[in-house]
Amino acid sequence: MGILTLLLVLPLFGAALIAALPSDSRQMIRAVALATGLLTLMLAWALLVNFDTASSAMQFYEMHHWNARMGTSFALGIDGFSLPMVLLATLLGFVALLASGGIRQSVKAYYLLMLVLEAAMLGVFMAQDWALFYLFWESTLIPLFFLINRWGGVNRQGASLNFFLYTMGGSVFMLISLLVLFDTLPGHSFAMVELAGAAVELPERTQLLLFLGFLVGFGVKMPIFPMHGWLPLAHVEAPSPVSILLSGILLKMGSYGLVRAAAMLPQGVEALQWILLTLALVSLIYGGLLAWRQSDLKAMIAYSSVSHMGVVLVGIAALNTAGLTGAVMQMVAHGLVAGALFLLIGLLYERTKTRDINDYSSLVRVTPRFAVLTTLAFVAAVGLPGTVGFIAELHAIIGGFERWGWLVLLLSFGVMISAAYAIRTVGRLFTGPVRPRMRHITDLQRGEMLAASVLTAAILLLGFFPAPALRLVSASVAQLSSVFGA
Numbered sequence: 001m002g003i004l005t006l007l008l009v010l011p012l013f014g015a016a017l018i019a020a021l022p023s024d025s026r027q028m029i030r031a032v033a034l035a036t037g038l039l040t041l042m043l044a045w046a047l048l049v050n051f052d053t054a055s056s057a058m059q060f061y062e063m064h065h066w067n068a069r070m071g072t073s074f075a076l077g078i079d080g081f082s083l084p085m086v087l088l089a090t091l092l093g094f095v096a097l098l099a100s101g102g103i104r105q106s107v108k109a110y111y112l113l114m115l116v117l118e119a120a121m122l123g124v125f126m127a128q129d130w131a132l133f134y135l136f137w138e139s140t141l142i143p144l145f146f147l148i149n150r151w152g153g154v155n156r157q158g159a160s161l162n163f164f165l166y167t168m169g170g171s172v173f174m175l176i177s178l179l180v181l182f183d184t185l186p187g188h189s190f191a192m193v194e195l196a197g198a199a200v201e202l203p204e205r206t207q208l209l210l211f212l213g214f215l216v217g218f219g220v221k222m223p224i225f226p227m228h229g230w231l232p233l234a235h236v237e238a239p240s241p242v243s244i245l246l247s248g249i250l251l252k253m254g255s256y257g258l259v260r261a262a263a264m265l266p267q268g269v270e271a272l273q274w275i276l277l278t279l280a281l282v283s284l285i286y287g288g289l290l291a292w293r294q295s296d297l298k299a300m301i302a303y304s305s306v307s308h309m310g311v312v313l314v315g316i317a318a319l320n321t322a323g324l325t326g327a328v329m330q331m332v333a334h335g336l337v338a339g340a341l342f343l344l345i346g347l348l349y350e351r352t353k354t355r356d357i358n359d360y361s362s363l364v365r366v367t368p369r370f371a372v373l374t375t376l377a378f379v380a381a382v383g384l385p386g387t388v389g390f391i392a393e394l395h396a397i398i399g400g401f402e403r404w405g406w407l408v409l410l411l412s413f414g415v416m417i418s419a420a421y422a423i424r425t426v427g428r429l430f431t432g433p434v435r436p437r438m439r440h441i442t443d444l445q446r447g448e449m450l451a452a453s454v455l456t457a458a459i460l461l462l463g464f465f466p467a468p469a470l471r472l473v474s475a476s477v478a479q480l481s482s483v484f485g486a
Contacts, residue, residue: 002060002062002076003043003047003060004060004062004076004077004078004126005062005076006043007040007043007044007047007086007122007126008076008119008122008123008126009119010036010039010040010043010119011036011037011040011093011115011116011118011119011122012115012116012119013036014032014033014035014036014037014040014115015036015111015112015115015116015119017032017036018032018033018108018111018112018115019108019112021108023107023108026107029107029108029111030100030101030107030111032111033097033100033111033114033115034094034097034098036115037090037093037094037097037098037115037118038094040090040093040094040118040122041090041091041093041094043090044086044087044089044090044122045087045090047060047078047083047086047087048083048087051078051083051472053080053471053472053474053475054475055475056079056080056475056476056478056479057079058077058078058079058128059077059078059079060076060077060078061075061076061077061128062075062076062077063075063076063128063129071131071182071185071188071189071190071191072129072131072132072190073129073132073189073190073191074129074132075127075128075129075132075191075192076126076127076128077126077128078125078126079475079476080328080472080473080474080475080476080477081256081259081260081328081473081476081477082125082126082256083472084328084331084332084469084472084473085125085249085252085256085331086122086125086126088248088249088252088331088332088335088336089118089121089122089125089249090118090122091454091455091458092244092245092248092249092335092339093114093118093121093245093249095244095339095343095451095454095455096114096241096242096244096245096339097111097114097241098447098448098450098451099240099241099244099343099346099347099448099451100114100239100241101447102350103151103239103241105150105151106150106151109146109150110147110150110151113143113146113147114143114147114241114242114245116139116142116143117140117143117144117147117245118245120136120139120140120143121136121140121245121249121250121253123135123136123139124136124137124140124253124256124257125253125256127192128191128192128193129190129191129192130178130181130182130190130191130192130195131178131190132190133192133257134171134174134175134178137171137174137253137257138171140250140253141164141167141168144160144163144242144246144250145160145163145164146160147238147239147242148160148163148234148237148238148239148242149161151239151242152237152238152239152242153236153237153238154237155233155236155237156237156238158233158237159230159233159234159236159237159238160234160237162229162230162233162234163230163233163234165230166220166227166229166230167220167221167230169220170216170217170218170219170220170221170227171217172217173212173213173214173216173217174213174214174216174217174218174257175217176213177210177211177213177214177217178190180210180213181195181198181199181210181264182195184198184199184202185198186198192260192264195264196263196264199264199265200264200266202265202267204267204268204271206268207265207266207267207268207269207271208267208268208271208272209268210265210268211261211262211265211268211269211272212268212272214257214258214261214265215258215261215272215276217257218253218254218255218257218258218261219254219258219279220254221250221251221253221254221257222251222254222255222258222309222312222313223251223254223306223309224279224280224283224306224309224310224313225279225282225283225286225287225306225310228283228287228306231302231303231305231306232299232302232303234246234302235247235298235299235301235302235305235342236296236298236299236302239346240298240342240343240345240346240347240349240350241343241346243298243342243346244338244339244342244343244346247301247302247305247334247335247338247339247342248334248335248336248338248339248342249335251305251309251334252331252334252335254309255309255312255313255316255327255331256331258313258316259316259324259327259328259480262316262319262480263480263483266483266484269319270319270484273317273319273403276313276316276317277314277317277400277404277407279310279313280310280311280312280313280314280317281310281314281410281411281414282310283306283307283309283310283313284307284310284311284314284410284411284414285307285310285410285413285414285417286306286307287303287304287305287306287307287308287309287310288303288304288307288414288417288418288421289417290303290306291303291304291306291307291417291418291421292417292420292421292424294421295356295357295358296355296356296357297345297348297349297355297356297357297425298342298345298349298355299355300357300421300425301338301341301342301345304338304381304418304421305334305338307414307417307418308330308333308334308337308338308381308418309334310414311326311327311330311392311393311396311411311414312327312330312331312334312396313327314326314327314396314399314400314408314411315327315328315330315395315396315399315400317403318396318399318400318402318403318404319403319481319484320399320402320403320481320484321399321477321478321481322395322396322398322399322402323395323396323398323399323400323402323403324399324477324480324481325395325399325470325473325474325477326392326393326394326395326396326397326398326399327396328473328477329388329391329392329395329466329469329470329473330389330392330393330396332388332392332462332469333380333383333387333388333389333391333392333459333462334389334392336380336388336455336458336459336462337377337380337381337388337389337459339455340373340376340377340380340452340455340456340459341374341377341378341381343451343452343455344370344373344374344377344452345374347370347444347448347452348370348441351441351442352437352438352441357425357428357429358428359435359438360428360429360435360438361428361429361430361431361433361435361438362430362431362433362435362438363429363430363438363441364430364431366438366439366440366441366443367441367442367443367444368443369443369444369449370443370444371429371430373444373452373453373456374426374429374430375426375430376456376459376460377455377456377459378422378425378426379422380456380459380460380463381418381422382415382418382419382422383415383418385463386460386463386464387459387460387463388458388459388460388462388463388466388469389459389463390463391462391463391466391470393411393415396411397411397412
């Protein structure tokens with residue numbers, strides 16, 4: 001068994017162990033889930049030891065044929081695009097499990113579904129066969145549907161159904177594009193390498209139509225305007241640990257898939273470059289304005305995700321080295337920032353039972369540890385120097401300027417909107433008189449402090465020392481940008 005297969009199977013093995021435990025053994029179930037998440041995290045980060053940052057080729061590659069007639073295989077591999085996502089997924093997966101201590105209802109089913117969800121997400125980033133990719137892609141829907149539907153808020157049924165229908169509807173377009181590509185290949189294979197080799201030879205018009213199918217499928221998951229309708233409701237109603245994975249990882253599956261599709265259909269993505277830029281800028285500004293208008297803290301972070309993923313799309317649309325580097329770094333940055341914010345706001349909601357920003361003031365006097373970490377997370381969301389958000393947005397702006405010139409200043413306008421609602425939120429939460437009902441809120445406890453500190457430390461560490469992360473993605477970015485002559 002290869003190391004990637006082991007990484008994929010480990011969360012499923014933990015889920016099977018939990019399934020065998022009695023339902024009333026809550027402490028044992030949580031201990032098994034945390035141990036599984038920690039082992040998965042350690043195994044994923046051990047990949048860095050033997051990963052060659054100078055190579056753009058697939059590494060740790062393993063392949064087993066399934067059905068030769070259908071051209072399907074169990075093929076796994078990682079490169080500079082997928083490894084950062086695998087590392088991020090295992091980190092946020094463990095943090096989400098740590099933050100799940102407040103779950104009291106159907107604990108066994110909850111942790112089982114969380115581990116199955118982690119395995120499916122890892123499968124998406126490691127799959128090197130489009131049929132396998134699609135299988136893992138759709139597999140994330142089932143645990144997420146039940147996690148939102150059973151443990152969510154008041155409107156959880158509508159939120160879970162909305163999420164399911166949006167994603168399923170987008171997946172139909174992706175599946176159609178995959179089947180058309182499969183039919184064009186003489187050998188009829190779903191292998192990513194073989195499909196990419198055949199797709200490059202297709203006429204520009206055909207590539208354009210096929211890429212549009214991928215854009216709809218992946219755009220719903222990112223999400224980009226106007227396919228973002230499911231996101232705010234799902235985020236608001238989902239339990240906070242699920243929101244950490246939903247925003248931190250699930251959205252990245254869409255942008256990751258779009259990068260893979262762009263590499264496979266270069267003429268199609270070049271023909272749609274201006275449309276991608278338009279969608280990116282509209283998403284960036286529109287998401288920021290809607291976030292600015294929110295009083296519900298979770299809704300604000302949800303709409304800010306639409307804005308931040310617009311930065312990712314700007315980087316992808318630039319199709320040059322700086323832009324693609326900015327896109328990957330923004331995927332990492334947003335995963336860490338959104339994960340930290342949903343974790344902290346979720347912990348605050350558990351204590352106060354309100355997410356309305358107008359109900360708070362001067363929490364810095366009552367919960368100083370919470371105040372410091374939340375302020376750092378909002379600073380990173382703005383992209384100030386010293387945080388990983390700055391590194392990501394700087395590369396995206398440079399890449400956009402190289403491609404479109406001064407038009408990219410609109411991206412800076414989106415950043416200013418982010419700064420406006422971030423400063424307003426910090427001011428409302430931590431200044432003014434202490435409200436009587438907030439005087440006895442407990443500050444972050446040891447486990448909560450550990451989870452939040454890990455994410456904020458990563459935000460600052462990658463902000464001050466971005467070189468290792470940039471080296472990790474550089475070879476793959478250079479190889480892809482060379483396809484577009486950049």
